[in-house]
Amino acid sequence: MAAITRLVKRASPSLSSTAARRLFCSESSSHAPPHEHFHAPPRKDPKDRNVQWVFLGCPGVGKGTYASRLCNLLGVPHIATGDLVRHELASKGPLSSQLSEIVNQGKLVSDEIIINLLSKRLADGEAKGESGFILDGFPRTINQAEILEGVIDIDLVVNLKLQEEALLAKCLGRRICNQCGGNFNVASIDIKGENGSPGMFMAPLLPPANCMSKLITRADDTEDVVKERLRIYNEMTQPLEEFYRSRGKLLEFNLPGGIPESWPKLLQALNLDDYDEKRSAAA
Numbered sequence: 470m471a472a473i474t475r476l477v478k479r480a481s482p483s484l485s486s487t488a489a490r491r492l493f494c495s496e497s498s499s500h501a502p503p504h505e506h507f508h509a510p511p512r513k514d515p516k517d518r519n520v521q522w523v524f525l526g527c528p529g530v531g532k533g534t535y536a537s538r539l540c541n542l543l544g545v546p547h548i549a550t551g552d553l554v555r556h557e558l559a560s561k562g563p564l565s566s567q568l569s570e571i572v573n574q575g576k577l578v579s580d581e582i583i584i585n586l587l588s589k590r591l592a593d594g595e596a597k598g599e600s601g602f603i604l605d606g607f608p609r610t611i612n613q614a615e616i617l618e619g620v621i622d623i624d625l626v627v628n629l630k631l632q633e634e635a636l637l638a639k640c641l642g643r644r645i646c647n648q649c650g651g652n653f654n655v656a657s658i659d660i661k662g663e664n665g666s667p668g669m670f671m672a673p674l675l676p677p678a679n680c681m682s683k684l685i686t687r688a689d690d691t692e693d694v695v696k697e698r699l700r701i702y703n704e705m706t707q708p709l710e711e712f713y714r715s716r717g718k719l720l721e722f723n724l725p726g727g728i729p730e731s732w733p734k735l736l737q738a739l740n741l742d743d744y745d746e747k748r749s750a751a752a
C-alpha cells in the first residue's frame with residue numbers, strides 16, 4: 470500500500486497512463502513463481518492475515534454485496550472503482566461529462582483515469598491509517614492487472630460466478646436508496662433446472678419501508694447497457710481469470726443461490742466460517 474501512495478505523491482497532480490506504468494513498474498515487486506493449483510487461505514485469525522484481495526465477476530453477480538460483507542467482517546475497506554467513478558460523476562468535477570458518456574454506454578473508463586481515482590483513494594485511506602482492502606471492479610483488464618502487480622502483492626482473487634441467465638435480471642432489478650446509499654434488488658430469480666443443470670432461486674433483497682420511496686436505478690442498468698457491459702466483461706476482464714489462475718491466486722466460487730445459501734458457503738471456501746461464528750457468539 471505504501472508503494473502506491475509514494476508513487477501517487479510523485480506522480481501528482483495528474484498522471485498519464487504511460488507515466489503511471491513507468492512509475493508503477495519502477496517499484497521493485499515480488500513476483501511469486503506461478504503455481505499450478507490454488508490453495509485455500511490458511512485458517513487463521515483475519516487479524517493475522519494479509520487481506521489484499523480482489524473480487525472478480527460479471528456485472529450483476531453480487532461482487533459489491535459479498536465484498537462489502539467480507540470487509541465488515543474483516544475490518545478492511547471495500548474499494549469499488551465503480552463507486553469511485555460514480556462519486557466523481559456526482560461531484561460534477563472536470564471529468565464528469567467525459568465519464569458519464571463512457572459509463573452510460575457501458576464502456577470502460579481509461580486506465581489513466583481509473584488508476585488516478587484508485588491511487589487517490591488508496592492514498593487517502595493510508596493517511597487515515599487503513600490497512601488491507603478488498604478491491605471490487607479493479608483490475609478489469611490485463612493491463613490494469615499488470616500495473617497492479619508491479620506495486621502491490623495481491624494475496625487472493627475471488628472469482629464469483631452465477632448462471633448467465635440470472636445476471637441480466639439481477640442488474641435490471643438493482644435499486645439504490647438515494648438517502649442511505651443501501652443496495653437492494655427487486656428481482657426474484659427462479660431458474661428451473663433442466664438437462665442436468667441445476668435450478669436456482671434467489672429471493673429479492675427488498676429495502677426497509679423507509680427506503681421504499683427513495684429508490685433509484687443506476688443510469689447504466691438498462692437492458693442495452695447491461696448487455697454491452699457483459700460483452701465487454703467477457704472480452705476484456707475474463708482473461709484475468711487465467712492471469713490469476715496461473716499465479717495460483719484464483720479462488721473460483723459458484724454462487725449456489727441468494728445470500729442465505731451463498732454467504733455461509735463463501736465463508737467456508739475462505740476458511741472464515743469459524744471466525745464468523747466466534748464473532749457472532751461474542752456479539
Ligand SMILES: Nc1ncnc2c1ncn2[C@@H]1O[C@H](COP(=O)(O)OP(=O)(O)O)[C@@H](O)[C@H]1O
Nearest residue numbers: 528550551554572576577578583606607609698
Ligand atoms: N477498473 C475499471 N476500469 C475501467 N472502467 C471502470 C473500472 N471500474 C469501473 N469502471 C467504470 O465504471 C462503471 C461501473 O462499474 P461497476 O459499478 O464496477 O459496474 P458493474 O456492475 O458492471 O460491475 C463501469 O461500467 C466502467 O465504465
